[in-house]
Amino acid sequence: MGVDAATLDEYIAGMTDEELFDQVEEAMAAQIREQYAAAVKAQLSALPAAQLSAMLAQAVEQGPGDQGLTLEQFVYLYDNYMPPTHSDSTYQDNLDLMGYVDLNSPSSISLYADTFKDKDEIADLITAYNQQVAEEDQINYTDYVALLMSSITDIISGVSYLLIGFVAISLVVSSIMIGIITYISVLERTKEIGILRAVGASKKDVSRVFNAETLIVGLGAGVLGIVVTLLLNIPINAAIHAVTGLTELSAALPPVGGAILVAISAILTILAGLIPARLAAKKDPVEALRSE
Numbered sequence: 001m002g003v004d005a006a007t008l009d010e011y012i013a014g015m016t017d018e019e020l021f022d023q024v025e026e027a028m029a030a031q032i033r034e035q036y037a038a039a040v041k042a043q044l045s046a047l048p049a050a051q052l053s054a055m056l057a058q059a060v061e062q063g064p065g066d067q068g069l070t071l072e073q074f075v076y077l078y079d080n081y082m083p084p085t086h087s088d089s090t091y092q093d094n095l096d097l098m099g100y101v102d103l104n105s106p107s108s109i110s111l112y113a114d115t116f117k118d119k120d121e122i123a124d125l126i127t128a129y130n131q132q133v134a135e136e137d138q139i140n141y142t143d144y145v146a147l148l149m150s151s152i153t154d155i156i157s158g159v160s161y162l163l164i165g166f167v168a169i170s171l172v173v174s175s176i177m178i179g180i181i182t183y184i185s186v187l188e189r190t191k192e193i194g195i196l197r198a199v200g201a202s203k204k205d206v207s208r209v210f211n212a213e214t215l216i217v218g219l220g221a222g223v224l225g226i227v228v229t230l231l232l233n234i235p236i237n238a239a240i241h242a243v244t245g246l247t248e249l250s251a252a253l254p255p256v257g258g259a260i261l262v263a264i265s266a267i268l269t270i271l272a273g274l275i276p277a278r279l280a281a282k283k284d285p286v287e288a289l290r291s292e
Helices: 005-013 016-044 047-062 071-081 091-097 116-132 144-189 190-198 203-244 255-281 285-290
Strands: none
Touching: 005 047, 144 190, 144 203, 144 255, 190 203, 203 255
């Protein structure tokens, strides 16, 4: 649609000097930009495509200014040599990435039992179901409570084995000390051994005297240990009940276990005193009577 000269003159006459100056400046700037863009395009079009791609890659990484490119040159390179980017992800991949799930086909179900008995019943039902269906229809389940309890049991077993090792070492050391004490007793009672032999005691009788002493020491130590254990159970159980709030959880020493411990103590002391007792039995009565 054309505009006659009179209308144009009237429009220009109605503009102020500043508005007229802005219009002229904008028109000249647009013309200059078009001319400059055409010149830049002509300049870059003369370069090889490989060089243009390299310039674009460097400009993207470092910025147009670092490569000596103007904004128009960078825009031209980007529009003509920037490779298209796209994603190979499918619609389902995007849904999975965003965490979308279908309630009709769950990948896993968490079951929470009120008691250990209920947990075992659930595990038995799943096992029975798996035995009746094909392999691809079987349910794979993980009993986290059982795994946790198994880990705790392994830890407790390891600690128990460690304590058993310490106890075994202490028993060996105690047996050696009992043997040393018995041997010292033999040395101190050499004259008494000579008197016993002089009045008719045999070597076995002398040996039995020291074996009886070690047996009494072992039985006394075992019984004393049981008594101390029973007394310590009282404050230990009180502390357990106060911390856990479970009155049915208590530490106790089984009677059979206590009897076995006393027997072990007696046997170890007898074994530790065998060598000193044999040494006492082999002493010469005459030399024993002469000793001070």
